[in-house]
Amino acid sequence: MSHLPLRAAALPLLALLAQSTPSPASAGAEDIEEKAQVCASCHGEAGTPVDKSYPLIWGQHQGYLYLQLRDFKLGQRKNEIMNGIAQDMSREDMMGLAEYFSKKTWVNLNQPRASPEEAKRAETAITAGQCSSCHGAEGLGDSTNPRIAGQRREYILKTLQDFRARTRTNNPWMSDITNTLAPEDLEALASYMAGR
Ligand code: HEC
Ligand code: HEC
Structure with missing residues (x-):
């Protein structure tokens, strides 16, 4: 009990430090935008994937996107390309990227209707x-x-x-x-x- 006032006094300082020194794991909006550049080379600069076998991720749901990145990272969903890409991602990166892409507008690929x-x-x-x-x-x-x-x-x-x-x-x-x-x-x- 006797050291409680001391800890209470240290708290505001800690809070200040936490604000001014971004931890490497936390990803800000700019950081995420930069990380998303990598994705554009396959998932498209403007949301249209560059290859027909690549999925559209612009405008896909946030929860779903996050789970896929997590599963690629853990190897629970296997794909050589995406396993490599997700390997070093932090949870914050995955959350940030999922949010970033979910906020984009889904692209109409104008695919023909089924017969x-x-x-x-x-x-x-x-x-x-x-x-x-x-x-x-x-x-x-x-x-x-x-x-x-x-x-x-x-x-x-x-x-x-x-x-x-x-x-x-x-x-x-x-x-x-x-x-x-x-x-x-x-x-x-x-x-x-x-x-x-
Ligand atoms: C070199 C090409 C390439 C790059 C770069 C790339 N992806 Fe992918 N991505 C793929 C392919 C191919 C698949 C489909 C995998 C499969 O068939 O299972 C995929 C699948 C996904 C999926 C699953 C979509 C769904 O509908 O299930 C997500 C989410 C995803 N990528 C996010 C990203 C993010 C975020 C980045 C950037 C950090 C990124 N990708 C970079 C090729 C790429
Ligand atoms: C009980 C709920 C449920 C039912 C029923 C269901 N799905 Fe799904 N489906 C899901 C979920 C959840 C996922 C995402 C799985 C994951 O996290 O990888 C999914 C994934 C998919 C995907 C992959 C999407 C992508 O971007 O990779 C396709 C395609 C799909 N479902 C089509 C169908 C079709 C067609 C049917 C009916 C024949 C069907 N689903 C029935 C829940 C369901």
């Missing part, structure tokens, strides 16, 4: 897989449920196939669902979601 045959197949699969219960009736998602409407077709197909093959390991639920569907259903779903 009537594919749309019919996709709608049947959506009912069977209850996709809307998590991704929403329009596929817009929220929080940790990703937006899938308007995502790049090639990427959607690849990642659904990865879930199905259980090479994308970070959501066993999505793996179980895709395993109840046929490979052609995944093709139809990718076209349908991309073209919405």
